[in-house]
Amino acid sequence: MRTALASLGALALLGAGAAWWVTAPDPISAAELSGISGDATRGEILFAAAGCASCHVAPDTPAADAPVLSGGQRFVTQFGTFVAPNISPSPQGVGNWTDADLINAVMRGVSPEGQHYYPAFPWNAYNKADVQDIADLVAYLRTLPPSAAESLPHEIPFPFNIRRSVGGWKLLFEDRDFVVQGDLTPEQTRGRYLVEALGHCGECHTPRNALGGLRRASWLAGAPDPAGDGHNPNITPAGLKWTEAQIVAMLQSGFTPEFDVVGGEMAEVVANTSQLSDEDRRAMAAYLKIVTPVDSPAPKPGTGDSSAEEAG
Known part of the structure; x- marks a missing residue:
């Protein structure tokens, strides 16, 4: 019995040590x-x-x-x-x-x-x-x-x-690879960088699983607001029907093709994208047009959803 208990204790310590090791932070090295x-x-x-x-x-x-x-x-x-x-x-x-x-x-x-x-x-x-x-x-x-x-x-x-x-x-x-892969033009590649990396648009516009991980198969297909205060719209081509020129205009001015203006957190986004160059805004629009179209399920009643056309 003592031998068995000692073996179990050793295994537990070994497992705890392995878990501690694999969950350690992974910083960029000083050499890099x-x-x-x-x-x-x-x-x-x-x-x-x-x-x-x-x-x-x-x-x-x-x-x-x-x-x-x-x-x-x-x-x-x-x-x-x-x-x-x-x-x-x-x-x-x-x-x-x-x-x-x-x-x-x-x-x-x-x-x-x-x-x-x-x-x-x-x-x-x-x-x-x-x-x-x-x-x-x-x-x-x-x-x-x-x-x-x-x-x-x-x-x-x-x-x-x-x-x-x-x-x-x-x-x-954690995923350090871009979602959209393939033979992209330089403009689409720049747009991918701005949307997926710096702009982190997927953090709000992609649904998450029960543990908070992004469901990358539904990339940019819309997601509930984490605070339970509405629904961030689908901005894949299945949800966002605007032309590239209309997307560029919204990213610069906040005005939509329906003569509405974006509000809430999207207004904060436009305050940032309006400072970018025309080339960068065009690159973001070009990227959004090549994202895989994904139909998102209708939000639950009472979540205050805004469509892509309304909220950008």
């Missing part, structure tokens, strides 16, 4: 980042493309040329409430972080202390970005006004508050 330095001027447009201010500016803060990334916005989900942190260049924010710390946070979801970040932070899209682009974005972030606001803790119940479990989530659902 060697020699990379950021360009703040170039980083400004990348900052807009990535939509950083949309989440990290404090709630009800007026728009500004130099946003203060003090955090505080709350994002309610089925797993708990996530609170955007202060990422301004202050000691309370990320002012004491190295460039490598910031690049790993953005692209690998790993904190300077070696903890996993929850996928509410869209590192699972940013992981497809070019390292140089993220270095440029980091350089621009360091030029923004500092904030002394303390980052507020997430409100996550057990067992989701176990950070190490995010390592298991990454094993199951």
